[in-house]
Each structure stands twice: as structure tokens, then as C-alpha cells.
Amino acid sequence: MDAVERVHTFVRVKPTANFAQDMIKFGPDNKSVNIYIKKDARKGVVNNTQTDWSFRLDGVLHNTSQELAYETVAQKLVSDALSGYNGNLSLF
Secondary structure (H helix, E strand, C coil): CCCCCCCCCEEEECCCCCCCCCCEEECCCCCEEEEECCCCHHHCCCCCCCCEEEEECCEEEECCCHHHHHHHHCHHHHHHHHCCCCCCCCCC
């Protein structure tokens, strides 16, 4: 285990027939997600609502199997925990 560890962040986008391809774009390096939402015209001409967000991550798992998601995100953490190191895996 490294002397200094940091928090790693991943996002898994589960496969779906109705994926919002016009709203969610993945970076070419599979380490970023960009989300775009159209402005609501009903809110008027002056509308300062945020319509786009960008996130940098350690990895994007899009249409990934459960096995690959485990190997990428949790396998080392579980192995280290079984060796006596503290670990935390939070899922939402």
C-alpha cells in the first residue's frame, strides 16, 4: 500500500435503452463527464440557471459489467482491507 493515499472517484453509468446521449458526454480519456441541460424558455429572457457541469474523475465506467466495475474500483480496496488496512467504499 502506498504511504500516501487519496480519495479515488469513479462514476458508473449503467446500461439503459434510453440513455440521454444529448445531455451526457464522456471525455475521450474516460476520465471526465460533461452534463448539459437546455435552458427553460418559460423562465424568461434573463435566465441565469446553470446549464452545464463538468466533472474530472479517476475513471468513467460506461456500459461496464459488474465484474469489470469490481476489478476497477473495489478489488484492491478489499484486498488491502483483508490485509488489515482501513478502507471505505461509498456507493450512491
